[in-house]
Amino acid sequence: MAQESDPIVRIRELKKDRVNFVLENVDLSVANSFRRVMMADIPTVAIDMVEVESNTTVLPDEFIAHRLGMVPLVSANCDEAMRYTRDCTYNNTMDITSNHLEFGPLDDGMDEDGDELSKRPDNFGMPVGKNEPGVPPVLICKIRKGQELKLRCVAKKGIAKEHAKWSPCAAMGFEYDPHNRLRHTTYWYERDIKAEWPLSENAKEEPPVRDDEVFDYMAKPNKFYMDVETDGSLGPQEVVIKGLQELQAKLANLILGMKEPEPSAEEDTFQAPPQPNGTSAPACRRSCCCCMGRVDKHMEYKSRRWTTSWMGRVAGPARAGGSGGWGSPAAGAGGAAWGSPSPAGGTAAGWGDNAAGWKT
Amino acid sequence: MNAPPRYELYVLEEEECPVEVIEDTKIPNAATIKVVKQDHTLGNLIRAQLLSMPQILFAGYKVPHPLQPYFLIKIQTDGTITPTAILEQACTKLIGTMVTLENKFKREFSLKDAGGAVADDPYGTGAAGGSEWAQGKDYLDF
Numbered sequence: 001m002a003q004e005s006d007p008i009v010r011i012r013e014l015k016k017d018r019v020n021f022v023l024e025n026v027d028l029s030v031a032n033s034f035r036r037v038m039m040a041d042i043p044t045v046a047i048d049m050v051e052v053e054s055n056t057t058v059l060p061d062e063f064i065a066h067r068l069g070m071v072p073l074v075s076a077n078c079d080e081a082m083r084y085t086r087d088c089t090y091n092n093t094m095d096i097t098s099n100h101l102e103f104g105p106l107d108d109g110m111d112e113d114g115d116e117l118s119k120r121p122d123n124f125g126m127p128v129g130k131n132e133p134g135v136p137p138v139l140i141c142k143i144r145k146g147q148e149l150k151l152r153c154v155a156k157k158g159i160a161k162e163h164a165k166w167s168p169c170a171a172m173g174f175e176y177d178p179h180n181r182l183r184h185t186t187y188w189y190e191r192d193i194k195a196e197w198p199l200s201e202n203a204k205e206e207p208p209v210r211d212d213e214v215f216d217y218m219a220k221p222n223k224f225y226m227d228v229e230t231d232g233s234l235g236p237q238e239v240v241i242k243g244l245q246e247l248q249a250k251l252a253n254l255i256l257g258m259k260e261p262e263p264s265a266e267e268d269t270f271q272a273p274p275q276p277n278g279t280s281a282p283a284c285r286r287s288c289c290c291c292m293g294r295v296d297k298h299m300e301y302k303s304r305r306w307t308t309s310w311m312g313r314v315a316g317p318a319r320a321g322g323s324g325g326w327g328s329p330a331a332g333a334g335g336a337a338w339g340s341p342s343p344a345g346g347t348a349a350g351w352g353d354n355a356a357g358w359k360t
Numbered sequence: 361m362n363a364p365p366r367y368e369l370y371v372l373e374e375e376e377c378p379v380e381v382i383e384d385t386k387i388p389n390a391a392t393i394k395v396v397k398q399d400h401t402l403g404n405l406i407r408a409q410l411l412s413m414p415q416i417l418f419a420g421y422k423v424p425h426p427l428q429p430y431f432l433i434k435i436q437t438d439g440t441i442t443p444t445a446i447l448e449q450a451c452t453k454l455i456g457t458m459v460t461l462e463n464k465f466k467r468e469f470s471l472k473d474a475g476g477a478v479a480d481d482p483y484g485t486g487a488a489g490g491s492e493w494a495q496g497k498d499y500l501d502f
Contacts, residue, residue: 007457009464014472021468023461029408030457036401086367162366237469244462250402251451251458254395257378258444 018229019236020173022205024222028176031224037250038243039169040160044075044233045082045125048163049154057143067140068153069165072128072231074121075157076238081119082157125155128232168234173227178203182219369429372397381444390418390436391443399423403431409450415441 008024023031050065057064129135143149160167177184178200189196202225228236372378376396384390395402403421410419410433418436435443 007461007464009461009468011468011472014469026457026461027408027412029404030454033401033405034461041401084367086365086371158367159370161370240465240469241462244458244465247401247405248455248458248462250398251405251455253378254398254402254406255448255451257395258381258448260377 014236017170017232017236018227019240020225020227023224023226026222026224028221028224031174031176031226033247034243035172035174035226037246038228038239039167039172041246042168042234042239042242043078043082043084043157043159044166044168045073045078045155045157046163046165046233047071047073047153048156048158051152051154053150053152054148055151056147057141057149058147059141064141064149064151068151069163071138071140072233073155074123074126074128075168075233076121076124076235077119078157078234079242081116081121081124083116084158085156168230168239169228170231171227171229173225173229175200175202175225176221176223177206178225179206179209181206181209182221183215184221370397384434384436387436389439389443390434392432392434393443393447394430394432396430398431399429400431403433405454406433406447406450409454410435410446413446413450415446 005025007026009021010024011019011021013020023034047065047068050061050068052061052065055061055064059067123130127138130137141149158166180187187193187197205225206223228239230236230239234242378396378398380394380396382392382394384392400423403423407419407421410416415437416435417438418434421431421433423431433447435447437443437446441449
């Protein structure tokens with residue numbers, strides 16, 4: 001892919017929600033990775049948790065929850081303006097005392113140290129096109145007289161690798177070699193291939209293949225026609241630029257990962273026992289069921305960052321009604337986790353990852 | 361209920377090493393490199409870049425199983441450079457390409473903005489949908 005010349009970018013059309021451009025002098029793999037990263041790796045905001053208080057409509061709860069998740073929300077500057085739920089540092093337990101009885105629920109939960117709020121545009125998190133003239137709203141549900149729908153939605157930041165609702169792209173056009181000069185594809189036809197297969201608009205950009213032309217099997221695609229259409233949660237400019245930055249970050253992390261020495265064993269107070277196959281497994285740094293037998297040591301390691309209540313659950317009977325831990329990373333063991341990054345919780349109830357409520 | 365969190369597919373676990381180099385014992389100047397929490401996006405990109413470099417005898421990648429979020433990349437060089445070193449070189453080159461692309465895009469976007477390319481009807485749909493809604497009609501009426 002030794003590029004003879006610099007890549008060329010030519011934007012053919014730029015609208016509020018789409019950009020059409022031609023990419024030249026790059027390798028197919030670069031163009032394709034660029035496409036993939038724009039579709040699946042750019043963070044946006046979408047409704048992820050729905051607590052249904054009452055629903056007497058004809059649509060079931062999960063149906064509505066799913067529909068709500070699909071609604072595009074304005075996510076401009078989402079990279080900096082919000083954290084992933086898993087990165088939120090609710091790392092302390094909170095004592096609920098009689099003094100709290102007067103208070104309403106502690107809302108928001110935004111970290112004191114975060115400056116994310118200041119980076120948000122005014123309409124951040126609002127449905128795209130809300131109160132904009134000429135943009136029809138998204139229909140979620142129809143209700144008749146006497147029916148009721150009351151719910152609470154929690155929107156979270158995420159990427160489309162987790163769920164497609166977080167993709168900023170509605171459609172992505174990607175074409176190269178419109179005349180099929182490179183024969184990367186084989187067209188099925190009845191009598192006349194040229195009559196039966198209409199050429200795309202992009203075919204005007206390249207000379208047609210002459211009948212007497214010799215097939216150059218070494219030729220490589222060089223010109224890529226891309227059309228990025230967003231759902232409005234991000235602008236097309238942001239999608240393109242963030243996509244390229246994401247690719248850079250991926251590559252930089254790989255370089256960094258190769259340079260980094262192996263994590264030193266001294267740091268750990270807990271070392272996983274060697275695996276039967278002889279390879280030394282990385283020390284288990286997760287609170288997971290495999291460590292149950294060595295929970296004391298594990299806790300020692302863990303307690304530097306987390307104050308959890310599940311030691312009690314392992315060592316003895318649970319206290320105070322199943323020990324609700326604020327932001328506990330407790331795994332498997334269950335327990336109510338409020339906004340916890342818990343991997344695989346049990347039967348939790350509350351607002352955490354595994355809480356009751358519909359994951360959309 | 362016991363499903364692992366979905367972000368485990370692309371977020372490194374705490375202190376998990378993103379790259380693991382396995383030297384090949386039977387082939388000279390060869391190594392298999394395991395890159396975790398990455399997929400074809402990076403795998404194919406790096407493989408193509410490596411193949412374009414003259415020191416490379418072999419480069420290939422695979423994602424052994426779609427449910428396991430890692431890929432392996434096998435590299436054999438001609439001996440003038442180690443596989444890890446050339447992988448690093450390839451990544452640096454690719455970052456360079458991305459940076460130039462980013463700059464070109466930024467330049468093009470600023471030119472388009474100055475030219476007032478974002479028209480009055482930015483979505484290109486016309487106001488038809490909106491006016492219908494304003495009159496209390498809905499999908500059933502269309």
